[in-house]
Amino acid sequence: MTKPDLPKFFAKEHRHSGVLLRGLYLIATTASLWGSGGCSTVRHWMAYSRHAAPEPCVLAPDATAEEIVNTLNDNVTKLYAWKSNDVKITARQGGVPIMLSAVMAVESPRKLRLIVRSFASDEVDLGSNPERFWFWMRRGDPHGILTASYDDVADGRPMGPIPFQPDWLIETLGVVPFSAAEFEMHEQPGSQPRQVLFVADQVTPQGKRVQRTMLVDACQGVVLEHSLREPSGRLIARAKLDNYQREPSGVRMPHRVDLHWPDSGVDLTMRMGHIEVNPSAISEQTWAMPSYPDAPVIDLTRFRQ
Numbered sequence: 001m002t003k004p005d006l007p008k009f010f011a012k013e014h015r016h017s018g019v020l021l022r023g024l025y026l027i028a029t030t031a032s033l034w035g036s037g038g039c040s041t042v043r044h045w046m047a048y049s050r051h052a053a054p055e056p057c058v059l060a061p062d063a064t065a066e067e068i069v070n071t072l073n074d075n076v077t078k079l080y081a082w083k084s085n086d087v088k089i090t091a092r093q094g095g096v097p098i099m100l101s102a103v104m105a106v107e108s109p110r111k112l113r114l115i116v117r118s119f120a121s122d123e124v125d126l127g128s129n130p131e132r133f134w135f136w137m138r139r140g141d142p143h144g145i146l147t148a149s150y151d152d153v154a155d156g157r158p159m160g161p162i163p164f165q166p167d168w169l170i171e172t173l174g175v176v177p178f179s180a181a182e183f184e185m186h187e188q189p190g191s192q193p194r195q196v197l198f199v200a201d202q203v204t205p206q207g208k209r210v211q212r213t214m215l216v217d218a219c220q221g222v223v224l225e226h227s228l229r230e231p232s233g234r235l236i237a238r239a240k241l242d243n244y245q246r247e248p249s250g251v252r253m254p255h256r257v258d259l260h261w262p263d264s265g266v267d268l269t270m271r272m273g274h275i276e277v278n279p280s281a282i283s284e285q286t287w288a289m290p291s292y293p294d295a296p297v298i299d300l301t302r303f304r305q
Contacts, residue, residue, distance in 0.1 A: 054220075055220065055246070057193065057219040057220065058071060058219075058220060058221045059071055059218055059219060059220075059221050061194065063218060065180055065183070065185035065196075065198070066180050068185070068196065068216060068218055068221065069178055069179075069180040069183075069198075070180075071221035072177075072178055072216070072221060072222075072223065073177045073178060075174070075221075075222075075251060075252055076174060076175065076176065076177045076178075077177065078249065078250065078251045078278075079174055079175055079251045079253075079277060079278065080107065080108050080175060080278060081105070081106060081107035081108065081111075081175065081277075081278055081279060081282060082105070082106055082173075082174075082175070082253065082275055082276060082277050082278070082279070083103075083104065083105035083106070083275075083276050083279055083282060084103070084104050084105075084272045084273065084274060084275045084276065085103045085274075086272060086273030086274045086275075087101065087102040087103060087104050087270055087271070087272050087273075088100075088101060088102075088270070088271045088273070089101070089102050089116060089268065089269065089270055089271075090268070090269040090271070091267070091268050091269075092267045092268075092269075100116050100117065100118065100123075101116075101117050102114060102115060102116045102117065102270070103115050103117075104270075104272075105282055105286050106170060106173045106174075106175050107175065107282060107287075108170075108175040108176055109130075109170070109175070109176055110128050110129065110130050110150070110166070110167070110170060111128060111129055111130070111170075111286075111287045112126075112127055112128040112133075112166060112169065112170050112173075113125075113126075113127040113128075113286050113287065114126050114127065121138070122138070122292075123137065123138045123139070124136070124137050124138070125137075125145075125290055125292075127287065127289065127290075128166040128170065128287075129287040129288070129289070130150075131149055131150065131151075132147055132148060132149040132150060132289065133147065133148065133150070133166040134146065134147040134289045134290075135147070136290065136292060136295060138292075142298060143294070143295060143296075144295050144296040144297065144298040145289065145290070145291075145292065145295055145296070145297050145298060146298050146300060147289060147297060147298065147299055147300065148299065148300040148301060149301075152300075152301045165228065165236075165237060168212075168226070168228060168237065169239075171226070172223075172226045172239040172241070172257070173257075174223075174253065174254070178198075178214070182200045182202075183198035183199060183200045183214070184198070184199050184200070185197070185198055185199075186198075186199060188215075193217060193218070193219035193220070194217075194218040194219055195215060195216065195217060195218060195224070196215075196216050196218050197213055197214070197215050197216075198213065198214040198216060199211065199212070199213050200212045200213075201231075209230075209231050210228050210229065210230065210231075210236065211228070211229045211230070211231065211233075212226075212227070212228055212229075213225075213226070213227045213229070214226055215227075220244070222241070222244050222252060222254075223241055224240065224241060224242075225238065225239065225240045225241065226238070226239045226241075227239070235260075235262050236261075236262075237259070237260070237261050238259070238260045239257055239258065239259050239260075240257070240258040240260075241254035241256070241257055242254060242255075242256040242257075242258070243255040243256040243271075247275065247277045248277075249277045249278065251277050251278075253272075253275050253277065254272075255271060255272045255273075255275070256269065256270070256271050256272070257269070257270045257272075258270075
């Protein structure tokens, strides 16, 4: 078997954050040639943009940092997992929008699965389980399933760039509680309703220092934005959460997530229709690293320098 030309692929580390998004653009551009029903498709996608009516404030105007975090965590404690077979994805590159469908599942603390599909087949598969994470793209370069174990990442030794930030992404999806002691709260003057910014300096498993921030609606008690930045302030990744809806279980869930990686020059929007909160059972196979024909497993530790 020919060894993938990973040194060329990993020539610039910042490229890794854009692999998924550039792939989605290529997939959807190809799929768009099939045609998709014109106005009926537009109406179908517009249905995912509907917003629920605003609810009364759940926090007092002078709520403390601890009270705000407790409200956020109260929602998290009611939510250990969720899944949706009704995800619509819009990716933008160079201002051009393209649309795809996906299925998604998340379970605390490290289980994640996102499968993006075209008309004919699976096109992107990224996921995580307690032991490892992976990323596969049908039209990827190199062609294979990129993967690493969390133990290998935690030892701090250099390896090929990670295609996405699995822990951060899972945290943004609402199934991991926050610790008030890790963050400092900063008021956002002039915001109506009141907004506060929680800031924490953290170290990644690779030993890199990052600044993590959460912008919170201090009236509704929901997170509006997560971001990761370098110590210089340079943005690494951002997730904006919108269209919160109260599910039958009482849990509040965002039905729109906008993901942005500046280095890639591409924006990705996920709109969730029906979300199943705390499903009675998610098959363990959901969290298993997949296999695809003619797709070798590429362990990122093989390319440590």
